[in-house]
Amino acid sequence: MRDPSQDPCRSWMAAGPPGDVRGGRAAAGSCRGLIRIAVPSGTRHRSVPTVPKIRPHPLAHDVHAGTFHMNQSRIASVETHLLWVPTRQAIRREMERALIHAWSEVEVTIVELESGVIGTGETIQNYTWGRSVDHQAVVGGNPFELMWQDRLGAGLQMALLDAAGKEAGVPVSRLLGEPCRTHCPVSHWGHDMPPELYRQEALWAIEHGYTSMKIKTRPWFDVVETLDLISDATPDTFEIDTDWNDFLLSAPRAIPVLRHLEDRFSKMALVEGPIPAADSSGNKAIRCAIACPVAHHYSDELALRIDHGGCDGYVMAGGVSAVMRGGHAAAAYGQPFFLQMVGTGLTAALAAHIGSVLSHAQWPAITCTGIYEHDLLTDSLEVRHGLVTVPDGPGLGVDLDREALSRFKARGDEIDLPPRIVTYRQPDGLTVHFANNSHNSSAVWAFFRRGTLPVLMPGVTTTMVDVGDDPELVELHRRVSAAGYLIESG
Known part of the structure; x- marks a missing residue:
C-alpha cells in the first residue's frame, strides 16, 4: 500500500509533529491547496498539551497485594x-x-x-x-x-x-490506554439558526471558555451573514468549523462557494461534509482547491480509500470500541479527527477520557453539552482556553447530580410539538413553505437535496410560525402537508 504521507495533497503532515497540525493555508500555485504546510502558532493552528510519560495513577489499588x-x-x-x-x-x-x-x-x-x-x-x-x-x-x-x-x-x-x-x-x-494529553480541545456547537442568534451563541461560547464553534451551514439561511456576524463578534483567535451535511451537493457547486468563503473569512477553520463522502473524485478536487482541511465521518470503507485523497481527517463517533478502533486507524494514517459524542456532562467526561488516549484526537471535540439547561453534574467540567481538563478521579471522575433525577423526570409528552409552518424566502420574493420542521427527515432536507435552488444565496431567511387556530394558516398547513412543499412567487 502506498504511504499516505506521500500524497501531494497531504504533504502538510510531514511539516510538523502530529500534535501540532490542524491544517493550514495553501501554498501558492496553480492548484490551490495542492501542498499543505503546518502554520505558525496562533494562525489557524491549535496545539494540544501532551504528556510525554504517565506514571502509575496514585489512586490505583495494589493488585498484587x-x-x-x-x-x-x-x-x-x-x-x-x-x-x-x-x-x-x-x-x-x-x-x-x-x-x-x-x-x-x-x-x-x-x-x-x-x-x-x-x-x-x-x-x-x-x-x-x-x-x-x-x-x-x-x-x-x-x-x-x-x-x-x-x-x-x-x-x-x-x-x-x-x-x-x-x-x-x-x-x-x-x-x-496510556494518556498522551491531560487537556483535550473541545468546541461549542449550535444547530442551524438565524445569523443573529449564531452571533449570540458565539458570545456565549467565548463567555464559557470556548475558542471555537461548529456551525451548521444550510442553504436556507444566509451563511455569509452568519460568518460575518460571528467573525465580528469574536477575537482574532476564534475559529469556526462549518458542517455542510452534503448540501453543497457536488464539487462544481462546492468549490466556488468554499473558495469565496475562506478568502473572505480567515476564521473558517474546517469544512465538514461538503458533498457526499462516497464522491471520492469530487472530494479530492475540493481538497486541492481550498486551504481548509476537509473532514468526513469515519468509516472503515473511507479509511481504506484514503489513497483517493477524499479528506484530511475524520469525525469519529460510535461506541467506545468502535471509536478506539477508528482512532488507532486514523493515527496509523497520520490523520487527525474530532470526537463527536453528544450528551450532557457525563458524555463530555467520557469524551475527555477517550480524547486523552487517542493521539490524533487533535481537532476540538463536539459534545453539544452547551445546548442543555443543565449538565447533570454536581461540578461542571470547566472549559478554559478551548480545553477541558481530563478528570483524574476514579471512573469518569465526575458525580451525577442526584437532585436532577427528580427535577428533570420525564412526563412523556415533552417531545410533542404543535403544528407549524416553516417558510424560506429569497430576496427576490420567491417563497417556499414546508410543514412542521426542518429535521433531516423533513421535506426541507429533501427539497434542498434536489439542487433546485442555489446552495448559497445572501439574504435568504427561514422563519417558523405556529398554526394555532388561524383559518388561513390551518388551510396552508393542510396544503403544504399534503404536497410536501408549496412554492409562491413574490
Whole structure:
C-alpha cells in the first residue's frame, strides 16, 4: 500500500509533529491547496498539551497485594431514569424547528457492583449510536468483561466503564490506554439558526471558555451573514468549523462557494461534509482547491480509500470500541479527527477520557453539552482556553447530580410539538413553505437535496410560525402537508 504521507495533497503532515497540525493555508500555485504546510502558532493552528510519560495513577489499588481482583467483580443491579433535560431557553425554539429538542430525552443508567461501587452513564435517546435495550441482562456479569461491548448501548456501556474504573481505582482513561494529553480541545456547537442568534451563541461560547464553534451551514439561511456576524463578534483567535451535511451537493457547486468563503473569512477553520463522502473524485478536487482541511465521518470503507485523497481527517463517533478502533486507524494514517459524542456532562467526561488516549484526537471535540439547561453534574467540567481538563478521579471522575433525577423526570409528552409552518424566502420574493420542521427527515432536507435552488444565496431567511387556530394558516398547513412543499412567487 502506498504511504499516505506521500500524497501531494497531504504533504502538510510531514511539516510538523502530529500534535501540532490542524491544517493550514495553501501554498501558492496553480492548484490551490495542492501542498499543505503546518502554520505558525496562533494562525489557524491549535496545539494540544501532551504528556510525554504517565506514571502509575496514585489512586490505583495494589493488585498484587490482593486488594482488588478484576475477575471477582460482579454487577449487582441496574436501574434507569428517563429524564427530559431542556435545551437552553435562548435557542429552544430553533432547536424545536430542527427537532433537536428531542435530544432532551436522556436515559440515565446507574449500575451497582456487589462491592457497592456505583457507575453512571447516559443515552441521548433520540441521537445515539445505540440505545440500551436489555439492561438486566448484564446483572451477575463482570464489568471488565462487558465494558467493551458496544452492543450494550451508550448509557449502559458508559456506566460499566465508570464502575470498572472506580472498582480498579483508576480513571476511565487508564482502562482505555496510556494518556498522551491531560487537556483535550473541545468546541461549542449550535444547530442551524438565524445569523443573529449564531452571533449570540458565539458570545456565549467565548463567555464559557470556548475558542471555537461548529456551525451548521444550510442553504436556507444566509451563511455569509452568519460568518460575518460571528467573525465580528469574536477575537482574532476564534475559529469556526462549518458542517455542510452534503448540501453543497457536488464539487462544481462546492468549490466556488468554499473558495469565496475562506478568502473572505480567515476564521473558517474546517469544512465538514461538503458533498457526499462516497464522491471520492469530487472530494479530492475540493481538497486541492481550498486551504481548509476537509473532514468526513469515519468509516472503515473511507479509511481504506484514503489513497483517493477524499479528506484530511475524520469525525469519529460510535461506541467506545468502535471509536478506539477508528482512532488507532486514523493515527496509523497520520490523520487527525474530532470526537463527536453528544450528551450532557457525563458524555463530555467520557469524551475527555477517550480524547486523552487517542493521539490524533487533535481537532476540538463536539459534545453539544452547551445546548442543555443543565449538565447533570454536581461540578461542571470547566472549559478554559478551548480545553477541558481530563478528570483524574476514579471512573469518569465526575458525580451525577442526584437532585436532577427528580427535577428533570420525564412526563412523556415533552417531545410533542404543535403544528407549524416553516417558510424560506429569497430576496427576490420567491417563497417556499414546508410543514412542521426542518429535521433531516423533513421535506426541507429533501427539497434542498434536489439542487433546485442555489446552495448559497445572501439574504435568504427561514422563519417558523405556529398554526394555532388561524383559518388561513390551518388551510396552508393542510396544503403544504399534503404536497410536501408549496412554492409562491413574490
